[in-house]
Amino acid sequence: MGISDLIASFLQECLDESGDGVLEVQRSDLAQRFNCVPSQINYVMSTRFSPERGYIVESRRGGNGYIRITRVQVDRETLLMHVINSLGDEMDLASAQAILGNLVQAGALEEDLGRTILAAVGSKALRGVPRELRNAVRADILRNVLILQV
Secondary structure, rough: OHHEEEEEEEEHHHHHHHHHOEEEEEEEHHHHHOOHHHHHHHHHHHHOOHHHHHEEEEOOOOOOOOOEEEEEEOOOOHHEEEEEEEHOOOHHHHHHHHHHHHHHHHOOOOOOHHHHHHHHOOOOOOOOOOOOHHHHHHHHHHHHHHHHOO
């Protein structure tokens, strides 16, 4: 079991014990507890506790910074809107794959549609786009296709 799995399991247990589905932790305390860098905590937050997995993560950086994880049960449209709003100006292929896989797993997209969108943002589809623009084009395509699903 890797460090990311350990951190995610610990946070999941704490969330389960919280009773109200809300957990607030200090990023620095977690990093110290697991003897890792704070960016490892950020990685776990973005991959394991994302909106498409049913979580809202709020973060405040700095000396008194914290991370608040809230477990939510949201309808399909709300989930898609959270994902759309969280998309940046650029997205690499691995991130697009993860987002689409999570949306399919959550039931927000049918598997066939997820595969179709993935093909549309994949390397073969974007091979005519200059490399330095591919991640921006990928993010735009993904955002626009997901907007049509809302």
